[in-house]
Each structure stands twice: as C-alpha cells, then as structure tokens.
Amino acid sequence: MFKRSSSSLASAALCGSLLVSGCANHLSQRSEHEERVDRKLLDHSFQIDVGEPKTLELPQRRVRIHELKTFDITEYDVTRHYDRYTPYQPWREIYEIPLGAVAIVAGVGANVVNLLTFGSLPDSVTKDWLSYGVAGINPFMNVPSNGRAQQNLAGIDEVQHDHRIEHTSLPWSESPVEVTAGKETNELNTDRNGVLRINLLDSPFAEQDLTRITRLNIRVTDDQSTVQASTGLPLSKSLRGKLIEAHDLIYDDLEDDDVSQWVHRVKRLSELGLEEQASDLEQSLIEMTRNDPQLQHEFLRALAKDAGRLVAVPAGSD
Template sequence: MSNQRVKGSRGKPRGLALGSAALCGSLLISGCANHMSQRSEHEERVERKLLDHSLQIDIGEPKVLELPQRRVRINEQKNFEVTEFEVTRHYDRYTPYQPWREVYEIPLGLVAIVGGVGANIVNVFAFGTLPDSVTRDWVAYGFAGVNPFMNVQSNGRAQQNLAGIDEQQKDKRLEYTSLPWSDRPVQVMAGRQTHELSTDRNGVLRLNLLDSPFAEQNLLNVGTLKIKVSDEDANVHADASLAVSRSLRGKLVEAHSLIFDDLEGDEVGQWVHRVKRLSELGLEEEASELEQSLIELTRNDPELQKEFLKALAKDAGRIAADPL
C-alpha cells in the first residue's frame, strides 16, 4: 500500500509538468489573433408574401355567343405584401497567427517602436501636427511586432467572422400584379366532349366554332361552352360559361358546308353564292375570309379571277380588295 502511495505522489508533478509544457507549446504554435476594426456590410432585402392568387376569365361581350368566333382573355392575378428591410452585417476581423512571420516582424517591430517614440518626441515640438499614422500607428505596429505570440495587423491576410445582423424595416406596402395567362392550356367543354386548347402569348384564347376541333362536332344541342383553366402547382382554378345562341347553332351546319365543301369543283356562280350566303347569315368575317381564299385560288388564272370579281360585284354587291 505504501509503495502505491509513493508512486502516485510522484506521478502528479510529472503529469502537471507535461500539461504545462503542452499548454506552452500550444500557445507558441497557435499564438494570438490580432483583432482589427469591425467591418460592416449594408444591403437591402425585399420580402414578398403572397396574399392572394387567382385566375380570371373574361369571356367578353355579349355574354351569349351570336357569332362563331370569340376572343376570351385570361389573366393571372396576384396580391403581395411587400416589405423592404435595410440589413447591416457586422464582421469581427482579425489577423491569424503564423509563427514563422516573427522572424522578420520582431526586428521590424523594434525599429517601428524606436521610430514611433522618436516621432512622438518630434510631435511635441511640432505642436501635434504629425499625423496619427506616424505617432500612434508606428508604436502599435512595433509592439505587435515584438510580441512573439502575435502578428501585426494585415489587411491582406485578414479573416472575419459574422458578429451580428441588424435589420431595420424601411417600407411595407401591398402590390398587385395582373399578367396574361400566356401559352397555357385551357379546357373547353362542349356538351360531353372536352377539347384541349391553349392561349397565345397575350393570354388570349381564340374560339372558332367553325374551325377544328369544334368543326368535327355537332353543336346543334350544345347550348353552353364551359371554359376551365387551372394551375395545379399553385392549386388555383377558374372556370366560366359562354352561352351559344340557338340561332348561331342553327347557322353552323350550313356555314360549315359553305366554307369547307370542295371549292375547285364549283363554278364561279356557286363561289359567289357561298360568299353571299355567309354574309346573309351575318357571318361577315367568314364571308371575307372565303372571298380572299377564292382570290388566292385564282391567282394563277387572271381571266378566272377577273370573272369571279366581276360576278361578285354584280350578284353579291361586294367589291373585293384588289388582288396583289
């Protein structure tokens, strides 16, 4: 038992000595960071909080479709709460310690101390006219240089740590945006059939009941077109209904035959009849389009084109635009 106590008493001083040596060694290796003046960065930050997101379908006027063509405008609307902040980030700056630099910093520090002391003596006789960069900075540089556990300040080697962030609210307002539903899909339900269409770059859906895909469908018993748009990612939906008048539905079958039946097999008189009949049905836009199509069809036959234009003016009372 006594032997064990003796061994234990000898081990404590030895362990203490080893610990002290390790501590001194670590101080020599790591040294002390030379802390520098704090640096700040300023920036502005904007937070946008979405309050409301909706889609709007404008079916236009009148609410009942009397003509086969209609432009439906679709917009995406958002309401935001916009908050502006001024953000200031504060950084603690320091020069990390590197022991090998003491080889030249210590002699330079001695020189700087001597020069700084001399500059302060001269400054007394110069009534304090010497700049602080000479009187104070030289002395500070010198003492940092002769300290074996500290390097002098160096902006080139400086490192920094974030010390804190200050935020100050500058402004808070509501912001409204309304943008076209550009090049996006639209579902149009006509009776039991659903057609996949799309808007143009201006967010306009161009409906034409005499064009595909409606031309292939019997719309006689379809009294309402249901228009639906949705953004699944944002879980936003909108729908609207556009009534189709009974008179228009009755005209569509005849108008379809007048426009799409074979033209090349008809005589000039039948061409004129088609254009005239479309105009009588109140489908003036379709009549003008068919008229221009027939002018293009006869472009390589000037005599036939001249005959058509003459008959058009005489029998239908229409003066077509001069062909190019």
C-alpha cells in the same frame, strides 16, 4: 502533491488559451448594408372575361384572362456586422520580428520628435508605428494585414422601413386553357396579351358536331399552385343551327365548283351573319385564281352582280 499538479494544469490551460487567442490580430469591424423585401402571397385567383354578349351568337370570340395576386410587402434595411482578424502564420515571424524592432525604435523616435514639435506629427507615425512594432516582435501574433484579413459574422441589425399591400393583374400570356364542349376537352393557348381566340369553325371545334352543345366550359389552372377558375360561354340556338351549313360552305371542295357556286357560298355566309367567314372565303378564292386572270375577273364580276360585293384585288394577283 495533488494540489500542485492541479494548479500546474490550470496554469498550462490558461497559457494555452492566451496563446491561441493571441494568434489572431483583430482588425476594425466591417459592416455591409442592403435592402431586403419580404413578399407574402395573400390571395391568388384568375379573372376570365368572356366579353359581350354573354351568349355566343357568332362562331368566334376573344376571351381575356388575367392572373390576379395580392401580396403583403415588407421592406427592411439590413446591416451585417463582421469581426475581422489577421490569421496567424508562424513563418511570417522570420521577417516581422526584425521589422517590428525597427518600427518600435522609429516609433519611439517619432514620439520624441512629436513631443518637441508640440504634437505636429500624425497618429499614423506616433501610434501606428509602435502598434506595428509591438505586434511584430510578438512571436505569437502577426502584424495587422488587410490583404490577409478574414472575417466572421458578428451580428445582424434589421430595421423595417415600409409595409404595404400590393395588388397585381397580369395577362395569362402564352399559357394553356382547357375548353370543354360536351364530352370533348381541348387545350388551347392564349397569346402574349392573355387573349384566348375561340373559333367554332376552326380546329379543333370544326371536327365536332356542336348542334346539341349548349355551352362551352372554360377552365384555367396554375399547375404550380393548383389555383383554378372556370366559367361558361352559352351557345345560342341560332348559332348552333348555322354551324353545320357554314362548315360545309367553307370546307367543301372548291375546285369542283363553278363561279356561280363560289358566289353562292360567299353570299350565303354573309346571309347567315358570318361576315368574317365570308370575307375569308372571298380572299381564298381570289388567291386560288391569281394564276388565271380571266377566271378571277369573272368571279369578281359575279360577286358584284349577284352578291353585291365589291372586292379589291390584292397587289400581285393580276
């Protein structure tokens, strides 16, 4: 009695597994191809170029900063294989069973004709019609359908086709840089070319007494990776001695001075070797007197006579 019930259970389980497996009508396997690139960061650093001369003799300097990275690059050809099948939907048997019977009859007839015509008919008629018919009359299987097909990943094949070491050097563009002068630390930003413009006669350094500061410390930090680099830019003794006088010449009130004092300021800046600042002050005074042509002409004549400077008046200033 026990043996009979065990064999019955085994038979039922076997039939159940066959029915379940028979519900999915398997289609041809599909493959997808793609390329995959693995990039492994080997080294990350910064390069800070403070320019020449290494000691700052003038109040302005352009510092170039680059971000350097080294990568291990591996390229693969990847092929993914998918098993495709038509999921079983019982209600489709309502029309698939009669269509399957018709397909079987048509397939048998096609094979007879093919036999008589010495194999002139294509396989899509002789074989596919029969396959469709057999699947159609099977109540536990739907006919193959690409439109309803589903898929499962069957396997992945990877083939390496390239391996190399790659070095990159990119400007540290529009990014923060810390510049420390004494106890004061200021955050400045580079331009899109990775150039940091330092001007000791401009904010924020103009408000600080730099006469006892012998060195600017420049530090760059990548917040995402904590990689950083730093360097120093020494200030010459002669430059530190010029800064206070130059600051007063540039920023003291201009409107209370007369033309001779304006000329003195421009001439003295030039004598200090600060030609860029002297030219900027000239242009500021020309712009300031644009609505008083007589005063502007007097200033330009005094510049030529007392300071030996010939300045072209910008268009629209007359």
